[in-house]
Amino acid sequence: xxxxxxxxxxxxxxxxxxxxxxxxxxxxxxxxxxxxxxxxxxxxxxxxxxxxxxxxxxxxxxxxxxxxxxxxxxxxxxxxxxxxxxxxxxxxxxxxxxxxxxxxxxxxxxxxxxxxxxxxxxxxxxx
Numbered sequence: 001x002x003x004x005x006x007x008x009x010x011x012x013x014x015x016x017x018x019x020x021x022x023x024x025x026x027x028x029x030x031x032x033x034x035x036x037x038x039x040x041x042x043x044x045x046x047x048x049x050x051x052x053x054x055x056x057x058x059x060x061x062x063x064x065x066x067x068x069x070x071x072x073x074x075x076x077x078x079x080x081x082x083x084x085x086x087x088x089x090x091x092x093x094x095x096x097x098x099x100x101x102x103x104x105x106x107x108x109x110x111x112x113x114x115x116x117x118x119x120x121x122x123x124x125x126x127x
Contacts, residue, residue: 036099077112
């Protein structure tokens with residue numbers, strides 16, 4: 001009986017925590033692969049580069065083994081067009097961005113064609 005009570009308390013706790021986190025009180029409601037302008041503005045950082053360093057530093061790391069074509073890079077796309085590599089995000093002010101999305105190398109290649117040296121891509125949409 002004691003085991004059943006503990007299980008019930010655990011399940012109830014998980015439900016309560018799940019509801020609390022989805023209610024928006026504990027941070028961003030954005031999916032892990034996207035950030036809204038509101039998310040970026042909450043950082044009080046001037047550029048998208050600095051906001052990403054604070055919110056999603058894992059997006060800024062090259063993952064996986066090196067490619068035959070050299071060092072893998074992170075490609076940045078601005079409104080669907082190539083914009084440069086990761087440092088190009090230093091040019092973009094948070095206030096002018098609608099959202100930022102992380103794309104795996106496979107997803108980026110599907111949208112933009114084969115990226116021979118891209119580890120993954122970051123898609124930025126402006127207002």
